[in-house]
């Protein structure tokens with residue numbers, strides 16, 4: 001294990017500096033930690049909720065100048081519920097950052113985020129939006145308006161002319177009605193896109209992958225699997241011959257082709273058995 005990974009793997013106890021309600025079931029938690037604030041977009045950390053569990057979460061903002069970072073958490077089970085009950089001043093533990101990151105490409109890029117999948121994409125969007133010879137189109141989606149996250153941050157970037165933003169909700173309560181992947185074919189037929197970045201539910205990811213392959217556009221996506229050790233030892237996060245915690249969470253088209261039999265079809269549970277993705 002490298003010295004930098006040993007250092008990142010140390011648990012640090014940090015104070016929650018700020019809590020932001022992002023949607024009906026997601027909150028962002030801001031904290032100060034030197035290593036996390038110097039992470040790359042797409043990397044994840046392990047967050048320990050004392051007395052409950054330790055879970056993987058993507059960094060949803062990275063501000064090295066303030067030593068500040070955040071995670072954005074959608075409530076699904078015990079640990080995420082316990083975290084979402086935390087308040088400013090409460091303490092949590094963090095390890096990381098872990099894994100690889102999105103590779104920055106200049107040119108015309110398309111970013112597709114579904115639900116809380118926008119979390120690892122947001123620092124990437126803010127970084128790409130600041131690069132002069134790069135144009136950034138963002139498709140952001142959720143089931144309903146109340147589940148859309150980062151609308152203020154995205155609309156702020158769009159208002160400054162730094163990104164082109166299309167918002168879709170499945171019930172049509174905000175933006176266009178439909179799935180976040182619906183505009184893909186039209187967009188890719190009419191525009192030359194140099195790179196697609198994406199994150200969201202695995203069914204969305206596998207649709208994104210098949211459209212990107214059909215149009216021959218390279219893709220970088222964030223893959224989620226059960227993470228326990230986070231440092232490549234336990235094997236719980238295996239997908240094909242890769243370990244998401246070490247070789248991912250960002251997978252490029254080349255690697256996705258190797259694991260396409262698993263992508264969107266099954267993942268492994270806590271006991272290692274395959275569980276179908278519905």
Ligand SMILES: Cc1cc2nc3c(=O)[nH]c(=O)nc-3n(C[C@H](O)[C@H](O)[C@H](O)COP(=O)(O)OP(=O)(O)OC[C@H]3O[C@@H](n4cnc5c(N)ncnc54)[C@H](O)[C@@H]3O)c2cc1C
Pocket residue numbers: 044053054055056057058059071072073074075076077078079080081116119120223224225226227228249
């Ligand atoms: C690299 C990575 C980045 C992630 N980033 C985010 C994020 O930014 N925001 C966010 O809300 N969620 C994120 N997740 C998912 C988040 O880790 C799970 O929602 C959380 O662990 C669920 O824990 P729970 O106790 O609340 O739910 P449980 O009831 O224990 O589980 C609900 C579901 O969450 C998943 N899950 C549970 N434990 C783990 C685990 N240790 N590792 C991975 N998945 C698990 C399983 O699919 C499970 O079926 C990420 C997952 C990974 C792998």
Ligand code: FES
Pocket residue numbers: 226227228229230231232233234235236237238243244245246
């Ligand atoms: S979580 Fe243990 S190998 Fe990835």
